[in-house]
Amino acid sequence: MSRPHLISLPSLLLVGAALWLSSLFAAPLATHLGFFGAPLLYAIFDPLCHQIAERSFHFWGEPLAVCHRCAGLYSGVVLGLLLWPRLHRSRALLLERGRWILLFFAPMAIDVALPWNTEWTRFTTGCIASFPVALLLLVAVEQLSIDQLRLAPRREQ
């Protein structure tokens, strides 16, 4: 069977997620450079995050477009898209027991409830929470690609 000439969907996912993550840095960089569109870049992320400066990492003297926790959530997805294809045994185990995914959200839930959380606990627990979501995304894309390949010969007939 000939291989379909498609750019691999998992790599497209990774590129998209990495672009999204890097766009967080565009807002402080634009502010630092005095670009008038900087408020618009912050406005894009405004519906997604409280954007409290004290709860955000700072780059170039300006806050990121999202808070520590959101930055952790987005980083977790990118990290997951990079690592899950290499973690075969853990991948099989987690897919076998889908509900275990909720355990990854437990540290974030505890951190939200704790009054003495720090920027790194917020970032790290966010990262842990979204890490398995990347696996679900990869599996969804795989399933959809397989379904497409199954349908292709029927369409050709």
Added chain:
Amino acid sequence: MTDDTNAKLKPALIGGVSLGVASAIPIVNWLNCACCALVVGGGVLASYMYMKDQPPSARPPYGDGAIVGLLAGIIGAVVGSVVQIPFTMFSASLGMFSGIESALEEAGAPEQVTEILSGLGAGGFALGAMIVGLFFSLFIYSAFATGGALIGVAVFHKKTTDGAS
């Protein structure tokens, strides 16, 4: 319409309309500041509605769940933008428009940009804001609702006891 399309569209409509309405109502939409909680919740609701009618299977249907979440996000973005129209018009009439105009001037925006904005007026600005908002919402809501729907599939999937699919 096939049964399969119908099985996905109905939960997507329920999840999408719920997240769209909730995300457009002022104060309620503050919940989205917690990592888009309302949008992710809409995705989870859509996948719950989808999964409750699915027979037990060996493998969770993550691909189908992603489609349901994506559809819910798209529907939510459109519904949210429509529901938001009166709120945007109200904000524009309260002088939010002139505030943005002066903020842009302070930020050193080129004269052409502020001239275009002045030409639009408050009504035109509200319409422009809605179109731009819809564009970004389509992208953001689809992504977050898909994530929510995938989590929902993992949680609500009913496994076959004999391992048959």
